[in-house]
Amino acid sequence: MRKIIDLCKEVPLLPIVILAAIPLALIPSWRPWGHIPSAFDPGVGEWIVILLVAWTIITSIREMIKSLRAGHVGVDLLAVVALASTVAVQQYWAAWAVTLMVASGDAIESYAQSKARGSLTALIKAAPQQAHVVTLPGVTGTDAATDSEGFRAVQQAIDDAQRTGETLSAGNSHFTTVPVDQVKLGSVLLVLPGEIVPVDGTLLSGSATLDLSNINGEPVPRTVFSGAKVLSGAINGSTTMMIRSTSLAKDSQYQQILKLVQSAQDSRAAVVRTADMLAVPFTIISFLIAGIAWAVSGTPLRFAQVLVLATPCPLLIAAPVAYVAGTGRLAKASILIKAQDVLENLGRVTHVFFDKTGTLTVKQPRVVGVQKAKDAPASLTEDEILLMAGVIESYSVHVLAKGITEAGKEAMERLHRVPKSARVGHRNPRTAAGELPDPIENYPVVGNIVEDAGKGVSGTVDGHPVRVGRFVYVTGEQIASATAHNAQEAEANEKEMEREDHKAADLWPTQLEPDEMATYIAIDGKLAARIVLRDVPRANARKSIDRLHELGVKDLTMVTGDKKASAMIIANEVGITDVRYELLPEDKVNAVREASEEAAKGKDPWWDRVMTKLLGESMHRPVTMMVGDGVNDAPVLAVADIGMAMTDGTSTAASESAQVVIMNDDIACVPRAISIARRTKRIMLQAVCVGLALAIVGMVCAAFNLIPVVVGAFLQEGIDVVSILWALTALFDRD
Structure with a gap:
């Protein structure tokens, strides 16, 4: 009624x-x-x-x-x-x-x-409308606020409210509520349980559980910890959290989605x-x-x-x-488009170009094996090696560090060791009362972390000296001194790496595959193992490629800057036969542009030519599409008839050069978008x-x-x- x-x-x-x-x-x-x-x-x-x-x-x-x-x-x-x-x-x-x-x-x-x-309306209604700005002196505008008395007072108010079940209000937690567009950069904000994060920011509280379904459709809440990036549009869980704004409301993640x-x-x-x-x-x-x-x-x-x-x-x-309705159906599938013309063109895609790294494959190399050195102690298990390497690499910014860190966390779980994040205000009350054992005591003790840029990271884990990195770095002074006389080491870096690989190969019965890479670990001054990593295809990449074939998209091409051997391994695993390898960014642009120009030369039927005269564009011309991560692939996304950017909701919602944005980082959305467009x-x-x-x-x-x-x-x-x-x-x- x-x-x-x-x-x-x-x-x-x-x-x-x-x-x-x-x-x-x-x-x-x-x-x-x-x-x-x-x-x-x-x-x-x-x-x-x-x-x-x-x-x-x-x-x-x-x-x-x-x-x-x-x-x-x-x-x-x-x-x-x-x-x-x-x-x-x-x-x-x-x-x-x-x-x-x-x-x-x-x-x-x-x-x-x-x-x-x-x-679409559900997305718009979920837009943040207000924000709670902390008003205590010392917590507005500077990073030093995290050490101030005012910040600790607010944090204490949060902790007390969570412990007693009390509802926070402006009176007991020192904040004022303002329209979201009045939030300034660097402001400290409170987000109460169940509220929408108003602007992009950095988490100041110990941890938080966020519902990202409004952003990327992810059904499972994600737990983040102090220092993590928090996006506007995310829904806070059951605990009050504190963030520092890093973007104005108009520039925040959710506003980018709403613009689309x-x-x-x-x-x-x-x-x-x-x-x-x-x-x-x-x-x-x-x-x-x-x-x-x-x-x-x-x-x-x-x-x-x-x-x-x-x-x-x-x-x-x-x-x-x-x-x-078709646009709404795409949005429900976490696929956003910039215009309904894109929906029309999606249905006519005949040639899809895929970037390899981060699109057909996972975002970073994954650990695929641990090979113990001949002299490694027999009692040292692969999980223990991964645990030590993981906690050391968690302090590194190297490209392989994330993959090793993730493998270390998984090994830690298998060994029933608790991650450090468990220390931040989340101890079980029964543990605090002595009724249950404290799992935090089992977490590895890490110290003396030193990173030697380009070579590796060293530190101690439970009192054991550990080195993780290149072969020369982890094997110690005797090998390092043999190359120390080389004053042109920086200029001969590639040859040095080849020599390292040759020396390392003598210690293991098998050689690395063309698409594999290795990081070495020494424990107590002795070479313990090499950790093998590779660029792994997404779990559903092959299925998605097969689905594109079923939809009649016959021309599928992978473009990559990698060498032929490693490129062909990934292409064979996902089912792509047309591979363009060792490409510079401009080479990728030229490859896609040539395909688009070739498609434009196709002869249109007479009715389509009439419609082209009336509407200014062809209704049946073949369409090329480039699928990439929306960041490094910006030039090639722009040159394609359709640029499709895949994000996970933690990066910019829409690359300026992409017409379609996949918000849940799922490659299966590529054929799904084409299918929805054709049906519409x-x-x-x-x-x-x-x-x-x-x-x-x-x-x-x-x-x-x-x-x-x-x-x-x-x-x-x-x-x-x-x-x-x-x-x-x-x-x-x-x-």
Whole structure:
């Protein structure tokens, strides 16, 4: 009932038209003023309908003028003439039905658009509106605030509230609530349990659990720790957290998402513009049928009889509703587009280029094995080696450090050792009371960390000296001294690495594969093992490539700067045969540009050439798409017909050069986006063609006097409903 009331408020003409049926039915010819000596002598109920018709005609003409100024061709003229003709032949019930059609068409459009925009509206409603800014002296504007008395006071208030279950308020935690656009850079903010993070920032509290489903669709909450980047739009978990703002509201992650959503909502797809163009021949055909029927029958009633069936809704409503629904369907799948034209082009993709690293493969090299040295103690297990290497590498910024750190965490779990993050205010109350053992005591003690840039990291783990890095670095002074005399070491770095690999190969029975790399670890001054890493394909990369083949996308190309041997290994694993390797960034750009230019040379059918002249672009030309991470691939994303950036919601939402952004870092979204786009276009064309076909059949029947004018007016309402409901099926998940 509430939805019906809201709909009536949005389209007030609808309830007025419905109520007008009462006097038309009860007192159609009542004339308290007496009869007028004229052929045109309507009663009270009929005059009410005439006034509604006049109002509808005026507003329709205004909309027609507005549409023409915006460059859109409409079919409101059919409704206007149908209204005027039904009144002219004094068919007031038919006039009332056509007026109802216009009013209900607006209501149906409003409902359908809101239904289609469901996923997009949910994103917009989740936009942060306010922020809690800490007002204590010493906690506003400088990084030193984390050491101030004021910061500790706020942190104590948070801890006390969490311990006692008390609800934080401005009175007990020293903050003030302001609109989100008033937050300044460097401000310290509180985010209460269940609230939306207002702006991008850095976590100051010990830890927090965040729901990122609004950003990347990730269903499982993510736990982050002090110093981590926190994105606007994330929903805080059950504990109050404190962040320092690093972006203004307008520049924050969620606002970038909203810009994409708004851009897509405001745009008009090429196919929708095609529907606009179909309005011209449809209008001509409608008037032609009506005119012939009038001329042959000799009665103007036949003219009105035909036009009441000339329903414009398949063109006015069904086409844009289908594309808005498709845009919402993409958003629900964590795929955002910048314009509805992109949705149209997605359905025509014939050639997809993939960047290798971070797109077809995981973001960083993964540990695939641990090979113990011959002299390593037998009691030293692979998990213990990984644990020590992981905790040491967690202090490094080297490109391989993250992979080793992750492997170390997994080994730590297998060995029942607890990560350091467990120390930050999350001890089990039963542990604190002595009822349970304290797992923190089992965490490895790390100290004396020193990183030698370009060589490795050293430190102590549980009292054992550990070195992780290049072979020469970890094997100690005797080998390092053999090369110390080389004053040109920096210039001969590549040759030195080759010599290291040769020396290292003597210690293991097998050599590294072309796509593998190794980091070495020494424990207690002795070489213990080499940790083997490689660029690993995403788990669903092969399945996604196969799905693209099923969709008919035959041309798939991998572009990479890697050498041939390592590139071919990944390509074979994911199922791509066209591989371009050892490419510089400009080489990638040229490869994609050449493919796009070659596709543009294809010969279009005559109808497509006509549409190209009308709309300024080809409707069937093959489309090339580049899929990358949206950061390093910016130039090549820009040159492709469609640039698709894959992010995980922790980087910028939309690369300026990408037209499509995958927010959940899932390569399966590549074929899913194409599938949704194709289905959306198919449904749109079906809704338009079925609606127009039914309307033309109805008009022909009316021309032969098989459908009375009042029946025809109500029949075209049914045609409208069928077309619009058909268009809304683009929302359903059939992919």
